Amino acid sequence: MDVRYDVAVIGTGPAGLSAAITLKIRNKNILLLGSKTGSSKVEKAHEIHNYLGLPAVTGEKLSGQFMEHLKQMEIPITEENITSVYAMGDYFALTTKTNRMYEASAVILGTGVNFGKPYQGEEQFLGSGVSYCATCDAPLYKGKTVAIIGDSPKEEAEAEFLAEIAGKVYYIPTYKGTINIKNNIQVVWDIPVGVQGEYQVEKLILKKQELEVDGVFILREAVSPASLVPGIKMDGNHVEVNRKMETNLKGCFACGDITGTPYQYIKAAGEGNVAAISAVEYLSKLN
Amino acid sequence: MVKKITGKEFEDTVKTGVSVVDFSAGWCGPCNMLAPVLEEVSQDLTDINFYNVDVDTETQLAVRFGISNIPALLIMKDGEKKEIQVGFQPKESLIEAFKKYID
Numbered sequence: 571m572d573v574r575y576d577v578a579v580i581g582t583g584p585a586g587l588s589a590a591i592t593l594k595i596r597n598k599n600i601l602l603l604g605s606k607t608g609s610s611k612v613e614k615a616h617e618i619h620n621y622l623g624l625p626a627v628t629g630e631k632l633s634g635q636f637m638e639h640l641k642q643m644e645i646p647i648t649e650e651n652i653t654s655v656y657a658m659g660d661y662f663a664l665t666t667k668t669n670r671m672y673e674a675s676a677v678i679l680g681t682g683v684n685f686g687k688p689y690q691g692e693e694q695f696l697g698s699g700v701s702y703c704a705t706c707d708a709p710l711y712k713g714k715t716v717a718i719i720g721d722s723p724k725e726e727a728e729a730e731f732l733a734e735i736a737g738k739v740y741y742i743p744t745y746k747g748t749i750n751i752k753n754n755i756q757v758v759w760d761i762p763v764g765v766q767g768e769y770q771v772e773k774l775i776l777k778k779q780e781l782e783v784d785g786v787f788i789l790r791e792a793v794s795p796a797s798l799v800p801g802i803k804m805d806g807n808h809v810e811v812n813r814k815m816e817t818n819l820k821g822c823f824a825c826g827d828i829t830g831t832p833y834q835y836i837k838a839a840g841e842g843n844v845a846a847i848s849a850v851e852y853l854s855k856l857n
Numbered sequence: 858m859v860k861k862i863t864g865k866e867f868e869d870t871v872k873t874g875v876s877v878v879d880f881s882a883g884w885c886g887p888c889n890m891l892a893p894v895l896e897e898v899s900q901d902l903t904d905i906n907f908y909n910v911d912v913d914t915e916t917q918l919a920v921r922f923g924i925s926n927i928p929a930l931l932i933m934k935d936g937e938k939k940e941i942q943v944g945f946q947p948k949e950s951l952i953e954a955f956k957k958y959i960d
Contacts, residue, residue, distance in 0.1 A: 656890045657947035659897065663890055697926045697943025706885050707926050710912065710919075770923060785925060800887075801947040819947060 574673040575601040577849050578664055580652055581680030583609035584835045585826025587636050588842030589678045589849075594643050596850045601672055603664075606647050608633050611682065612835065621836050632835070653703070655679075655799040657819045660856065669705075675856060676849045679799065679809065679817075679824040680842060683833070684792050689719075690764025690775070692788065699771025699785045702797055704728040707785070713737040714784040717774045719744060719762050725789040726751050732787065740774075740781055795828060805830070815845035821856075823849055859892070859899050859907040864918040867910075871933040875958045876906045878931040880924045882913050887945045888928040895930075898951045904959045934958055 577593055579586045582604025590602045607613070615629030624632060640647070651667040655677055664672040692700055701707040704718070708731065717740040718729045726741070729751060733739045739755045742762055749757050760776035765786050767773060774781045795802055795809045803810045803818035808830040815823045825841035827833045859879065862870055870876065879895055881888035892909075899907040912919040912927060922931055922941065932939040932955065942954055 654887065654890075654945070656887075656945055658890070658894060659948055665886055665890075669886075697929070697941075698923070699925050701926050703887075706887060709882065709884065710925055710927065770925060800945040801950045 573599070574661060574675060575599050576674065576853055577601070577676045577678060577846075578603060578655075578662065578672060578674035579678045579680065580604065580655070580664075581682060581826065581828075582606075582647055583612060583680060583682050583826055583838060584636070585682075585828075585838035585842040585845075586678065586680030587640060588839040589680060589825060589846040590645050590842075591639065591643060592843050592846035593849065594645050596846070598850065598853070600645070601674060602645055602647050603650050603652055604647055606649055608636050609682070611684070612636070615835075618835060620834070652798065653793070655822075657799070657801060657822065660821075662821065676821040676823070676852055677799075678815075678842075678845045678849055679795065679822070679828055680826045680838070680845075681792070681795065681798070681828055683807065683827040686721075686790060686792075688794070689762055689788070691766055692764070695765050695767060695771050695786075696797075698769065699767065699783075700765060701785060701787050702789070702793060704732050704787050704789065707787075708732050708735045711736045711785050715782065716740070716785040716787060717742060717758075717781055717783045718787045718789060721745065721790045723747065723750075728787070728789055729755055740783070742774075742776070795824070813844075814848040815841055816848060821849075821852055823852075859896055859909050862908045862910060864910070864915040867918055868936075870906070870908060872936045874906060874935070875904065875955070876908060876933045877955060878908045878910055878933065880910050880912050880919055880922075880929040880931065881927050882911060885927050891928045891945045894946075894948050894951065898948055898955070901952065902955055902959070905955055930954075932958060 576598040578601045579590045580603045593600045613633040654665045656663040662677045715738040716736045719742045729741045733755050741755050742758045760778050763775045809824040811824050811829045823845040825845040826838035930942040
């Protein structure tokens with residue numbers, strides 16, 4: 571960990587990119603995290619009719635324009651999968667899937683709404699047998715029976731890691747394809763419904779069967795904002811913000827689809843701009 | 858200050874007053890992030906005693922309180938379990954969670 575960035579912007583859709591551009595104009599040291607190709611959602615959009623200045627633009631074209639804008643302003647994108655954002659007081663610590671850590675004085679969330687709906691009982695048992703982090707909690711399941719719900723082949727490595735510690739491991743892939751798993755892991759092709767138990771997780775309910783387990787690890791590609799940023803205040807499925815795009819956590823701002831409907835590109839870009847300016851204001855008071 | 862205790866010391870330590878016991882381990886990332894924040898909170902809330910328990914060495918104590926995810930903060934009042942809060946939380950949320958036991 572060498573530098574503390576002024577602002578970490580998470581998300582490379584219109585909201586995050588717009589925030590990054592404004593921050594760059596304001597001469598801030600930024601870390602833009604996301605995908606080097608921007609947002610696949612924008613790229614796949616057929617045609618957009620209400621983006622100012624670009625009538626009837628295809629998603630592919632718009633996305634290309636976004637990337638070109640970034641290139642011109644010399645804003646690099648760092649491809650990292652952020653697993654947690656910790657509010658440490660006067661700064662934020664961001665941890666990645668590869669166990670790297672970044673520090674930033676302020677954070678702008680523009681991660682969109684591509685996280686799935688939680689399973690039945692998932693939130694209720696979070697911390698009582700439901701976990702999102704295999705590397706964090708695995709040692710607590712030494713010799714026990716656990717189930718892992720994996721949303722992508724990347725999670726197979728996590729399953730193998732857990733299998734080294736746990737007594738029995740079930741792996742339930744929610745994607746199609748060949749599973750490359752060694753060890754004593756039982757792959758179960760079924761659809762997860764929910765978790766049940768009295769005080770602790772006792773069962774994972776699947777469409778066709780029930781598994782008796784001590785713990786359930788739910789490993790998703792995108793996590794909900796509440797599990798990404800512990801302590802953040804939600805409004806239903808969205809992050810609660812005010813007109814300045816401030817969340818309940820000082821120095822943490824949100825913009826774009828994550829703050830709620832309407833899910834419009836130009837609204838997201840506008841909110842990114844507001845979030846960036848609010849972050850600049852916050853930084854000036856910090857020093 | 859957050860004081861490290863063992864399972865043997867536990868009963869006597871939490872017998873009186875309000876105690877917050879942080880169950881954690883060195884290999885757990887969120888635990889390491891929570892530690893400095895909890896330390897700050899302990900300096901603000903001096904009416905509460907703060908302790909740390911290593912789940913690797915004090916497994917029995919962790920099992921007794923059904924700790925299955927860490928970091929877990931066990932709140933005790935006069936030797937009685939009040940609640941367990943799981944996961945990292947920012948300073949303000951921690952203070953809010955603990956304060957109600959000393960008011």
